[in-house]
Amino acid sequence: MKRRDFVGLTGLAAGALFLPSIPGFGLGNSVDPAQLLDQVDVAVKKRMADAALNAAKSAGASYADVRIGRYLNQGIFTREKQVQNIASTESYGIGVRVIANGTWGFAATNDVSEAGAAKAAQTAVGIAKANSKVQKEKVQLAPQKGFGEVSWKTPIQQNAFEVPIAQKVELLLAANAKALDNGASFVNSALFQVNEQKYFASTDGSYIDQDVHRIYPTFGVTVVDRASGKFRSRQSLSSPMGLGYEYLTPKAADKVAGPAGSDVTGYKMSYDILEDAAAAAKQAKQKITAKSVVPGKYDLVLDPHHLGLTIHESVGHPLELDRVLGYEANYAGTSFATLDKWKSGNFQYGSKQVNIVADKLQPGSLGAVGYDDEGVKTKEWDLIKQGILVNYEKIRDQAQIVGQNESDGCCYSQSWQDVQFQRMPNVSLRPGQAKLSVDELVKNVDKGIYIAGNGSFSIDQQRYNFQFGGQVFYAIEKGKIAGMLEDVAYQANTQEFWNSCAATCDASDYRFAGFFNDGKGQPSQSSAVSHGSATTRFNGVNVINTARKIG
Amino acid sequence: MAILSKDEAQNILKKVIGFSKADECSASLNGRTRGNIRYARNTVSTAGSSDNVSLVVESRFGKRSGVATCNQFDDDTLRRCVQRAEEIAKLAPEDPEYMPLLGPQQYLTPNSFAQSTAKITPDFRAQAAGDSIAACQTRDLTAAGYLEDGATFTAIRNSKGLEAYQQATNIDFSVTVRTKDGKGSGYAVADFTDVSKFDAKALTKIAADKAAGSATAKALEPGKYTVILEPAALVSDEGLLNNLVYSFDAREADEGRNFLSKKGGGNKLGQKLFDERVTIYSDPLNPAAPGSVFDGEGLPVKRTAWVDKGVVKNLYYSRYWAQKSGQQPTAFSGNFIMEGGTQTTADLIKGTAKGILVTRLWYIRSVDPQTLLFTGLTRDGTFYIENGKIKHPVKNFRFNESPVIMLNNIEAIGKPVRLGGNLVPPLKIRDFTFTSLSDAV
Numbered sequence: 001m002k003r004r005d006f007v008g009l010t011g012l013a014a015g016a017l018f019l020p021s022i023p024g025f026g027l028g029n030s031v032d033p034a035q036l037l038d039q040v041d042v043a044v045k046k047r048m049a050d051a052a053l054n055a056a057k058s059a060g061a062s063y064a065d066v067r068i069g070r071y072l073n074q075g076i077f078t079r080e081k082q083v084q085n086i087a088s089t090e091s092y093g094i095g096v097r098v099i100a101n102g103t104w105g106f107a108a109t110n111d112v113s114e115a116g117a118a119k120a121a122q123t124a125v126g127i128a129k130a131n132s133k134v135q136k137e138k139v140q141l142a143p144q145k146g147f148g149e150v151s152w153k154t155p156i157q158q159n160a161f162e163v164p165i166a167q168k169v170e171l172l173l174a175a176n177a178k179a180l181d182n183g184a185s186f187v188n189s190a191l192f193q194v195n196e197q198k199y200f201a202s203t204d205g206s207y208i209d210q211d212v213h214r215i216y217p218t219f220g221v222t223v224v225d226r227a228s229g230k231f232r233s234r235q236s237l238s239s240p241m242g243l244g245y246e247y248l249t250p251k252a253a254d255k256v257a258g259p260a261g262s263d264v265t266g267y268k269m270s271y272d273i274l275e276d277a278a279a280a281a282k283q284a285k286q287k288i289t290a291k292s293v294v295p296g297k298y299d300l301v302l303d304p305h306h307l308g309l310t311i312h313e314s315v316g317h318p319l320e321l322d323r324v325l326g327y328e329a330n331y332a333g334t335s336f337a338t339l340d341k342w343k344s345g346n347f348q349y350g351s352k353q354v355n356i357v358a359d360k361l362q363p364g365s366l367g368a369v370g371y372d373d374e375g376v377k378t379k380e381w382d383l384i385k386q387g388i389l390v391n392y393e394k395i396r397d398q399a400q401i402v403g404q405n406e407s408d409g410c411c412y413s414q415s416w417q418d419v420q421f422q423r424m425p426n427v428s429l430r431p432g433q434a435k436l437s438v439d440e441l442v443k444n445v446d447k448g449i450y451i452a453g454n455g456s457f458s459i460d461q462q463r464y465n466f467q468f469g470g471q472v473f474y475a476i477e478k479g480k481i482a483g484m485l486e487d488v489a490y491q492a493n494t495q496e497f498w499n500s501c502a503a504t505c506d507a508s509d510y511r512f513a514g515f516f517n518d519g520k521g522q523p524s525q526s527s528a529v530s531h532g533s534a535t536t537r538f539n540g541v542n543v544i545n546t547a548r549k550i551g
Numbered sequence: 552m553a554i555l556s557k558d559e560a561q562n563i564l565k566k567v568i569g570f571s572k573a574d575e576c577s578a579s580l581n582g583r584t585r586g587n588i589r590y591a592r593n594t595v596s597t598a599g600s601s602d603n604v605s606l607v608v609e610s611r612f613g614k615r616s617g618v619a620t621c622n623q624f625d626d627d628t629l630r631r632c633v634q635r636a637e638e639i640a641k642l643a644p645e646d647p648e649y650m651p652l653l654g655p656q657q658y659l660t661p662n663s664f665a666q667s668t669a670k671i672t673p674d675f676r677a678q679a680a681g682d683s684i685a686a687c688q689t690r691d692l693t694a695a696g697y698l699e700d701g702a703t704f705t706a707i708r709n710s711k712g713l714e715a716y717q718q719a720t721n722i723d724f725s726v727t728v729r730t731k732d733g734k735g736s737g738y739a740v741a742d743f744t745d746v747s748k749f750d751a752k753a754l755t756k757i758a759a760d761k762a763a764g765s766a767t768a769k770a771l772e773p774g775k776y777t778v779i780l781e782p783a784a785l786v787s788d789e790g791l792l793n794n795l796v797y798s799f800d801a802r803e804a805d806e807g808r809n810f811l812s813k814k815g816g817g818n819k820l821g822q823k824l825f826d827e828r829v830t831i832y833s834d835p836l837n838p839a840a841p842g843s844v845f846d847g848e849g850l851p852v853k854r855t856a857w858v859d860k861g862v863v864k865n866l867y868y869s870r871y872w873a874q875k876s877g878q879q880p881t882a883f884s885g886n887f888i889m890e891g892g893t894q895t896t897a898d899l900i901k902g903t904a905k906g907i908l909v910t911r912l913w914y915i916r917s918v919d920p921q922t923l924l925f926t927g928l929t930r931d932g933t934f935y936i937e938n939g940k941i942k943h944p945v946k947n948f949r950f951n952e953s954p955v956i957m958l959n960n961i962e963a964i965g966k967p968v969r970l971g972g973n974l975v976p977p978l979k980i981r982d983f984t985f986t987s988l989s990d991a992v
Contacts, residue, residue: 029605029620032635083644087618106599110622127598134595134677169644186806224807229814231807231921327591329695330727336990338733419597458916458949460928465949465989467926469918489918489926491949491987522589522697523599544986548922550810550955551824 028091036072036161042209048117049201052096055118059125061098065202068094069416072195078172079188093416096120100128102138108417142399142407146205152370154213156244160193163245175277179221182281189219206375215247216240223284232287234280238271240514242368259442261481262474264452268511269364283472290484295545299448300538306470308513308531309454314494316427318463321394331522333461347389350498355430356384365530366514367426376409395422414525428532431507438535448476467491487547505534553584553602557716560706563624570633573610575652577709585701588676593684610636614649648871655712656851663841665745668720669702679751686755696726707849715845722746726755728762736992737761738911738931740783761932765944777906778983779899782975784909795954796887801866810923825958827861835884840969842884850882891964891976899965899979901939908934923953948985
């Protein structure tokens with residue numbers, strides 16, 4: 001009840017009032033960091049998986065899948081010149097999902113043994129049979145061939161868990177020092193590292209061993225002006241990525257400059273935390289005295305770090321088929337993108353420039369895996385083509401509802417102990433075909449605002465009306481950046497907004513924004529997802545001024 | 552296994568402390584049993600239960616600290632867990648904000664556990680979901696809901712002689728009811744320590760009535776309106792009141808980055824910032840909304856006034872920040888109570904010439920921490936009031952408002968009810984700022 005349905009970890013502001021001390025993040029037990037490098041023999045996992053599948057079949061299941069998962073996390077937290085916390089955690093167990101009497105059942109255990117796996121399978125069948133009494137329609141799974149024994153690993157260059165903690169602490173403290181040297185009053189920084197060692201097996205004949213890695217360096221800088229009592233923050237422009245520690249070795253080729261005069265740098269497949277921390281402090285300081293925006297209609301030029309969140313909220317969520325069907329009505333909500341709009345074949349979600357694609361493949365993205373959590377090989381598919389809504393995001397038991405016979409491969413569970421369900425894949429805006437740089441895009445804007453970095457965000461439960469802030473805002477006057485603005489937020493209707501999309505830069509500007517903690521379901525589960533885009537222009541969007549006076 | 556008695560828990564913790572070779576050692580055991588049922592489209596979608604007990608050991612050498620956890624409690628496992636905490640501590644950097652462990656403490660006697668709730672069965676949950684669905688099916692409405700209940704215990708012990716133990720129970724229920732054509736939606740939410748107060752049918756009827764009554768919404772121009780905010784609009788979904796209370800942090804304020812920071816330095820403790828009818832406090836022994844009698848470090852929780860007659864009475868001081876600023880540390884009980892009057896929401900509606908009734912505010916996010924400005928939307932039952940009566944449903948709005956401004960614009964405060972573990976009254980507020988319309992239902 002008190003959960004956020006989408007929690008950005010960028011809000012590492014300050015004191016964290018009433019936050020209990022964090023013995024670990026995630027669900028696991030604290031462990032010695034050395035334990036994070038262990039692997040479990042795949043033959044042992046196969047024996048346990050077979051024990052579960054056989055037990056499920058003997059108990060009367062018509063289908064079963066088993067996930068044996070080791071979920072490893074490390075978080076390092078600092079502020080200014082000190083380390084606040086270092087936590088290494090492991091969560092290891094087995095989850096078994098079955099269909100019996102046409103009904104789903106699920107059970108999980110941390111008894112990681114053949115006997116434990118078999119017992120969980122039997123429990124799951126018992127639950128399925130009990131639930132079948134209130135079931136109205138039998139579960140129908142899209143067909144899926146077995147892949148035999150296969151494996152997949154995130155293509156990383158360096159496992160972040162292999163890097164000594166002292167080296168990682170040193171980097172965060174160096175970033176803090178850069179921020180303090182450049183005028184920050186306060187700085188919090190953190191490094192999150194994740195490794196999911198997942199073994200999936202099903203009665204379809206798949207035995208899939210996957211080793212998934214993610215990393216997320218981030219910080220928040222605050223500048224306080226005691227004389228005026230004003231304070232302003234700027235969060236990191238990093239993104240959580242499906243990469244190893246190589247993300248923290250900056251390469252010149254991965255840096256993308258914002259429009260001339262903006263002092264913004266975006267990052268592709270590697271991130272320069274020292275450079276960004278220095279820029280953040282300078283920009284937070286500028287924000288204190290920046291001009292307060294005059295509300296009205298502006299042409300917006302949105303950088304990919306910012307636009308990724310807008311895509312996430314206004315395209316990624318409304319096209320989740322379980323929301324469209326009403327399964328999330330009591331929590332995350334439903335969707336304006338109803339089946340009749342999709343069936344019409346002419347629902348103009350956006351302008352002709354808008355081509356939005358879903359995938360679980362893009363290297364470096366958070367969604368990239370070889371197979372999803374129900375053994376479906378991952379792929380890419382169109383959601384919006386030249387502005388028209390053409391498809392949804394769906395899994396095996398949903399495909400038949402929309403007359404399709406194939407899952408999209410976007411089933412995911414946050415751990416072995418939660419049941420897998422439909423989650424958002426990567427959802428990305430295709431870059432423009434024609435060559436177009438950010439400066440060329442800005443050149444034609446008469447009265448506009450350039451926004452970089454994602455900030456405050458809010459959208460209604462059917463995804464019509466949204467309001468977004470950002471990290472830094474620059475006025476565009478007669479085709480040129482004309483100084484920083486403050487107190488900016490824009491409000492729009494999803495369909496109107498995407499139909500106001502006028503142009504998007506070419507592939508040379510394309511990069512990811514990612515999110516580590518997208519929440520859905522009751523009990524709530526978290527998933528990680530990336531959104532690729534290039535800097536994009538939207539015409540005539542309503543901008544409000546958010547400044548108020550209190551006490 | 553999941554809910555250990557005081558003696559069972561303390562016996563395990565005694566062993567843990569006995570195995571310690573560190574300068575200081577603190578251990579805590581947390582256990583919970585939980586069950587849930589979820590339904591949507593008038594049918595049950597998932598149901599589950601879990602139980603777990605885990606031990607957290609913190610070992611300290613000087614200002615270095617290490618933490619290890621385990622969830623088995625034989626002597627070997629306990630000994631290994633303590634050793635691991637000690638190994639991690641030796642490798643850890645010194646904590647410049649180190650505070651020594653607390654010694655023995657006196658605690659209030661908690662009233663946060665109800666046997667009736669601890670005994671809830673899967674059949675009970677299925678019955679509640681079934682009742683809720685049936686109440687909607689007969690009216691051709693669609694229900695989606697979630698029920699979760701649980702019992703928990705927390706035990707702490709340390710090498711300085713501190714000993715603490717508390718049990719608690721909770722049941723949380725929420726239901727969203729929609730009309731078949733998707734034009735009307737209603738919501739009800741409640742939580743209790745004692746399940747005997749829970750009535751799935753009555754709560755579902757509230758949501759169903761709101762759904763049926765909200766299907767013909769008319770659009771009003773955005774702007775400043777007098778609103779009646781029901782308790783769910785104030786505290787569910789990380790509401791405006793929670794966000795206000797959770798911002799009472801002395802350190803942030805003293806550092807100059809909080810709405811309670813004073814120009815030139817220091818904080819606004821002792822200043823009148825709200826209407827004089829506003830009084831907000833925490834009380835771990837409130838019978839309707841009990842809280843914890845100790846915090847995570849074992850510091851005793853007592854009744855604490857945060858706002859008294861509009862004046863900021865206390866801020867949250869961690870032990871470190873309290874010592875640094877010459878203040879007493881503050882322990883938070885996990886609940887807050889806003890005082891009110893005797894009027895129900897229905898009474899407030901009767902006394903309103905023109906206004907808007909808001910069932911729920913949703914997707915509430917910070918816009919400007921300087922002024923505590925938040926944005927979000929109305930949802931699941933928004934109605935226009937004229938001459939003391941609900942006139943017609945209205946389309947949902949986006950708001951941009953600060954609870955600080957809101958609590959200076961009070962027209963009336965109703966009778967507090969329990970929600971989210973707190974006691975919260977419905978509030979009638981003037982000049983509440985709606986900035987745009989939403990088509991969402």
